[in-house]
Amino acid sequence: MTILRLFCSLLLFTTLLLGDIEDKNTTSGNILSKTIFSVGGRAHLSTIFTSDQSTYFAGKIALDSKEKGKDIYANARESRLWTKTRTPTEQGILRTTLEIDFLGTKDGKADKNDYYPRLRHAFVELGSFGFGQTNSTFNSVSALDTISYPMDDTFVRQFLLRYTYDKDMFAFDISLEDPKTTLLDSSSSKIITKDELLFDLILRSRYYPVWGEVGIAFLSRKITHNSSIYDTKDSKYGYGINLSGRLKTFAMDDIRFNLHYGEGSGRYVAYGAFSEGVIDSEGKISLTPVYGGHLGYRHWWSHDLRSTIAFSYIGADNNLDVLQTGLDKVTKESYGTQINLLWVPVKNLLTGIEYAWAKREVESRESGSTNFFNLVLRYDF
Template sequence: MSRTFKALLLSSAALTSSLGAAAEADDLESRIAALEAMVSELKSELAATRAGHEEIVRVQPVAAHPEAAPPPPTDGFRVGDTTLKFGGFVDADVHVTSLSDGAISGSSIARDFYIPGATPIGGNGTTSTDFTAESTRFFLAASRPVGDKTLSAHIEMDFLGSGQGNELVSNSYSPRLRRAFMKYGNWLVGQEWSTFQNTSAIPESASFLILSDGMVFVRQPQIRYTHGNWMFAVENPNTTTLNSGSRDENLIPDVVARYNMSGEFGNVSIAGIARQLRADFGTVEDETFGYGLSVSGRLNVGDTDDIRFNLVGGDGIGRYVGLAASRSTALDPNGELEAVPSFGGLIGWRHAFGETARFSGGYSGLFIDNPDYLADTVTSSVQSVFGAILWDVAPNVTLGTELMHGLREVESGVDGSITRFTFSTKYAF
């Protein structure tokens, strides 16, 4: 209550008491008039006070409420309105490789990981030990809002297959491009895993890649559109032949369609590919049609285990399977291209034990139906098995040991084998 009203009440009480005490001495009407004059004066004072307060409020500057700044990214860092993320891993491996026949050149990428078609046949067996960090990898990812969507990009490199360095002094190796693509809305443009491949089917291993015999494994430039569970893509074409080299005279890109299913069970993909297989030999050119079908995925078993698988087959799928252990076509005696049929697959089991350790193992194979007119030295099948123990010794630090055995057979029935032990140390960041 304001002091003005308190004064009014006190004055009223005092006046009432005074009237009661001196009612006979003074004229009641004159005192009532005096009281009315006092109330009128107090009203005027109250109105003046209120007007002054309203004027102060009117001229007081209103505090601005600036728009809240967007929160900092939880993954990466911001430069302007672009969020950048840098990551990868350092991977140091030791391989001890035993070959039943022949040798693999020290500069070959097959010394760093298992390439089924590179297993030699014929000659004396050899054993070698290699230390390497060439599978070390790094990437840079960027994203920014554009309209009501996000534009993102990804660049990824490692050092495998470099022709720059050697083991004489510095072991210097140049980066190689793995992935480089942009995404906006449903569209992807650039070099990425082939839409024909489901990467979740790749088994975990201590080495760079395992069970590649019957695995769909390709990275290449493409344009991809994704709608719900469906993916559609046109991808870089290339026609490989068994007896006249690799041809690059295609006019029509490889076309891929894929349907993905996922849930608590894991994920399964069904993919189909259609290919123009074409070669131009100057005076003669020919083409044929290739196609393939793949079913692949990862199925959850219990709380921690999973089964990974890939089944694939078709005519002319060549370089898409087995790291090009076979080829897409053969040139028959009449100078015509013939698509080469093949089928294969893999199955892997990943089993966790303890808090940070797990076992990974499996089998893979590719079987090729070569035309009869080809030489007996052409690969007819490749198969492999492996087992690995992996242990997370610290956050993002994994130690792994692995033993694999591979077998390559040619049309004559002669075969050669590879046995490799790998010890790996990997730190992901």
């Protein structure tokens, strides 16, 4: 409960501080008295039915050879709380964002759902500069309007330092981000997680005319490994390219897409389904090429009723000459489809149902498929 207490304490402190500033400094012209303070959040209830106790993530779909069973579960873990401030200064607008949700634990207790808070955003922006934890600059510029995430989702949330130039429908971002790396040990199939010495460098350009938005991002990173067994050191240059966007079609309809390719960019896609590479028997790194994309079409039946149909795919060229064991755990490819119906009966209240189907194949050539029905009730305040 530490994060929740911190959030509530910060909320109370900021409220009292701003109230005191307003009382004492409004007539004196103190710039802090112009701070705009806002709070909000989301109450979110999900009810999910699965055909085989899988989850809709590329690396966690149960294989057909495994014991399966139907499952249904409901939770409110995706509910959120946030607080924001906006203050004019001589150096530009100072903005802060602090947001939490309740995805910190997998399951609540049988007699009560005491889910723990998880930090989503803790970000500060001053003019064109920003720092803290927030969505990565490598992420897609436009997300699918679906309840479940696409199979290939290019999404990471982490700490970063970012500069943004934004003018006349064109924006450019450059950021230094968390250099965390995941490598697969070929002899044991264990995942090794470590922090690199150099930050990941990401460059992104965005163009957003009246007909939509298009963005392309480039990831550059150095991946290293020190082997205590073989007394060797190795490093590889990793990179990734991500093209994404949203194109308007008829009336309010639009097409949303994402394409990506990378070597050593595994953790930036598909929520950890792939590692950056494999460590061979001599302690050397072999990077894993990862590629994929998604395409979705959103149609508005009316001003308060809409649907999206989407297809997504993610795959990897795992080095089978290096991998020695655990091929039944190493994902080769996954793909899925989604179709939904979302209704907004009153402002800020969303209700919807989505059907999703997905399949996963591992390097041992085993595969598994699954079906999902997801019902959501959500109110933003």
